[in-house]
Amino acid sequence: MASIGRKKYFVGALVLTTSLSMSGCVQITPLQTRDTTPPAPNSPQDSSDIIVPDEADTPGALDALRAIDVALTATPGAVVELGLEQERGRQVWEVGILRTDNTGVELYVDRESGDILRETPLRLSREQTTAPAVTAHQAIETAVQTIPGRVVYLDLDSHRSNIVWEVIVQADSGSLFELYINAATGEVVKQERYDD
Template sequence: MKRRFVLAATAAAVLIAGGATTAVAVNTGGPGSPQSDARTSAQLAATAGAQGAAADGGREDREAGESGDAGRVAGAKSDAAQAAVAALRAVPGTVTEIELDEERGALVWEADVLGRDGAWHDLTLDPLTTRVLRSHTDRDTSGAHGQDRVRAALHGTTVDAASAARAVGQGRGTVTSVDFEDDHGAKAVWEVETVTRDGKEHTYLVDPRTAAVSTAPADDRDDHDGSADDHDGADD
């Protein structure tokens, strides 16, 4: 039988961090021995501490991101209603979506307008002055039946994009997007997204006939992608 030699003397180090004390001991005990159990406990405690620190760091990153969202919104100066009105001055018709977005690192308002000329118009507006920076007209008639569907859904409505933004923007945060959804259950609605001062996003539904505001169901908030390219129900 070979004898077990002690190659290192027992040492202890105590680290105090965040009110917790962790002791690490060097020993030669085998698996199942008191020394081994103590070493395993210390390793688990150290791992838990590292995971806690990582979680704290992730939470701080999320909070910083939320603060950044609020800061970007504050830098827009103009609101969604003003941007929608400006888009209609440039292209007569109906604004079906207005969204605050970033383009090449710069903040802009992007608007979709179903024009009186029967075409979709994509506009980019300055968030400070609401001046139209760029405009693109899609005269592809392949999606004409999609336009007809949107027009049918809009028929008889009395609440436009600007009005929907004003209805939600009273005490519910800063409106970052207004989107006409004609496939929202049995009736069409305006889907309005906001950002509050704490950087949190919220989604509301506005009745296009009465301007009544309700909170969007969780599933609708998760499924909505806010893509301006979809032209709010127009077929691709």
């Protein structure tokens, strides 16, 4: 029923725009076509959205696994997403957690000190509302066994009707790779180079 209402609105807007254009009140410019498929809520759009660790890593800087440990020590639950972000000139791990009370929280963990800088509520996606059988730790271990390097992004997502861990690894060579790891079985179901 809502679809019919939208069609009527679209037709009405089209008639009005055409009338205004013909009267010289409005100039119509051609629309550019683009992909209108909405991205996953927190998915990076391309490799320029991925922040990789500083080239000159400071000894003791937190990797993804240690950032998860810090976050889960502060807030028990299941990690459902993780990404490296830049905040006020420093790199921080954003760690999204499904709490034991089924609410979401995002913790910002300083990459150098391991301090939790702040926390904000996290709106959970459909895929993130249930703790997966394969933990974030296990998904990271599988990813770096498949592509030696370091994880810079991880998120629970869906792929071909299955819940998967979308994991982006910066390989030892510096290239980025995206892997989908089945969140129920731990099997790598997709692997590709992650470039623009």
